[in-house]
Amino acid sequence: MTVLLLSAALGACTGNTDHQVTSAPRGAAPTAGTKACAATSDARASTEPVTLKVGVMPIADSAAFYIAMKKGYFTAERLTVEPVTVQGGGPAINMMKGGQLQASIVNYVTAFIAQSKSPGTLTVIAPAYQGAPGAxxxxxxxxxxxxxxxxxxxxxxxxxxxxxxxxxxxxxxxxxxxxxxxxxxxxxxxxxxxxxxxxxxxxxxxxxxxxxxxxxxxxxxxxxxxxxxxxxxxxALLPIAGWGLTADYARNNCDIVQRLQRALLRGQHDAAADRAEVLDVMRTYTKIKPDVLQRITLGRFPTQFNVADLRHLASLVYTYEQLDKPVDVKAMLVPAPLPTITAPMSPAPATTSPAATPSSSPMLGRS
The missing domain is CATH 3.40.190.10 (Periplasmic binding protein-like II)
Incomplete structure (x- = not known):
């Protein structure tokens, strides 16, 4: 399966995958195919500037992307990102397959359904949002x-x-x-x-x-x-969305994917740590009045994949959507790369307000 090879293959770009998995799924063996990414990405440490079109939605789920853009995390990775508003996961997946987008916010349910119908076509490089009461x-x-x-x-x-x-x-x-x-x-x-x-x-x-x-x-x-x-x-507390892309794009652009992943995860950590920063950036991409934003109920911004929760969600999708076969969740997830930055970063502004919606997941979490 293409994505099964991919999760280990992206680790091959750094030369090691062990450090990226904090806990493996019960009974699982390490995946094979670690040469796949290296075979299609000769310049592992490339700092070539790249422009990416990324699908976003005017909701809280996309906050980490806009935080990363505002604070220069994409620029630090020599990435220019162009946000493109999408209606949801289905249109976003079609746009990625058609080449109009390189990556996008996708809800896990739609991603699992697409993966079940066409195994090995999608991958998820970072978590984006998790449910919470009231969200x-x-x-x-x-x-x-x-x-x-x-x-x-x-x-x-x-x-x-x-x-x-x-x-x-x-x-x-x-x-x-x-x-x-x-x-x-x-x-x-x-x-x-x-x-x-x-x-x-x-x-x-x-x-x-x-x-x-x-x-x-x-x-x-x-x-x-x-x-x-x-x-x-x-x-209760279902995982809602992540940042996805096609397996073909990820396999053929290993270095770019790692750079994008690092920037998104930095934004995700900031979102998880500071509610005020999330609300501040939401003013820039939603049309909701500031006084309304101050009173919204946020979900959670997990900084790692929670494999157990994602498998639970996949089992629900299998049952309620009456899929022909279950989805191999772990095969879709790309472990986090080494925290190497390809360009100097500007210092992040200090924040003192506590996290109002911390991550429940301590990049692969409990299984």
């Missing part, structure tokens, strides 16, 4: 006749999600099951996250799957919460 909710209008999820089974109301076959549809199906409602009785409609409020206002859908900052903004406008989809049970 993802089903919302409705103030005067909606829908007061509980069971009401969806007796109406023609559609549930708006950013994209189908995604974390939005999965967590909604899980919530419906928890409330004893068959998801076969509920229809979904694709709506871009920034358009959810307008969609509800116009009555095009009766319920919307929202994340921050749109939850707080909609609540301020009188919107009503219907269900917190990642609060408890099977859905």
């Amino acid at each position: 993802f909710k089903l919302m409705t209008t103030p005067n909606s006749p829908i007061h509980r999820l069971a009401d969806l089974a007796t109406t023609d109301t559609k549930v708006a999600v950013a994209t189908l076959h995604s974390v939005g549809t999965l967590t909604t199906k899980m919530a419906l099951k928890a409330e004893g409602v068959s998801d076969g009785r509920v229809a979904f409609a694709e709506v871009a996250l920034p358009d959810m409020s307008h969609n509800l206002d116009q009555g095009m859908t009766g319920v919307a799957w929202m994340t921050e900052p749109f939850i707080t903004d909609w609540r301020d406008r009188g919107g009503r919460e219907l269900y917190d989809v990642v609060m408890a049970g099977e859905a």
